[in-house]
């Protein structure tokens with residue numbers, strides 16, 4: 001049996017990433033160039049600046065990935081690339097690169113949904129993990145509960161009705177003047193605070209559906225901060241962070257538990273940048289009767305290895321892209 005070598009490209013947001021995988025789940029190299037420092041000055045990702053930096057870095061990142069894996073273009077069997085969801089200009093840099101390569105090397109092009117990539121990060125981290133399972137995908141742009149029926153079949157069973165969980169972390173951190181991205185900072189500062197200090201709202205906790213809403217929580221934290229300022233009360237930043245994080249985690253835990261009950265699966269998986277959150281990991285670990293999986297932190301946030309893994313399975317199922325394949329900024333699962 002011949003090994004399948006996949007070259008994967010990810011440029012959907014502010015990470016320029018390229019990876020080489022063997023047989024879908026083994027990382028030969030995983031190169032990530034992050035633009036975080038460039039966007040920090042603006043408190044968030046600036047789309048035009050992101051596209052330009054992808055363009056400037058993609059060749060270098062790909063060369064590094066090939067070098068680290070000790071392979072050349074002639075060893076590559078297929079090219080996997082993120083085609084959505086994400087910033088259109090950013091996506092186009094990766095997609096155009098992938099199309100050019102696949103055409104010139106005469107090998108298959110496999111378009112990958114970024115969210116399915118986040119889920120697949122878990123296959124790399126856990127060789128024994130197989131579908132079906134329930135998956136909580138929590139990132140800067142997405143908050144979904146997904147019934148992962150097979151490697152290539154997904155059903156959304158819950159979603160956010162407004163903000164994504166990571167977006168809420170980023171906005172609160174920005175208001176507190178902590179920096180960008182907010183998730184890791186709030187995670188760290190929360191360890192010094194009291195999660196029960198302020199009772200922020202936990203939306204839809206008492207409802208049976210598996211949808212989320214984080215905009216009310218965000219407003220409530222902002223109102224709290226404003227009223228402290230008006231009354232000239234000193235703000236206890238660790239307490240605000242810990243209480244906000246506690247509210248998010250309680251809601252995510254409750255809904256994830258509902259997903260396990262409704263699907264009947266015994267396996268719960270978390271994916272996406274917010275899956276790096278220490279409090280979320282601990283809380284989900286307390287759900288009785290389930291086996292919990294999450295990726296190591298470097299595979300939670302955006303990377304190309306996860307895209308290569310999802311692409312490998314999509315390719316086995318016969319999914320193919322072509323020269324007309326376009327970027328889809330609002331691509332759904």
Ligand code: KG4
Nearest residue numbers: 139140141166181183184273274277301302
């Ligand atoms: O998956 P990702 O890298 O990009 C998207 O596809 O959106 O996720 C980035 C998000 C950011 O909102 C960031 O603040 C959040 O993940 N994040 C965290 C943590 N690490 C990253 N949120 C909470 N706790 C963390 N430790």
Ligand code: ZN
Nearest residue numbers: 118139301302
């Ligand atoms: Zn992502």
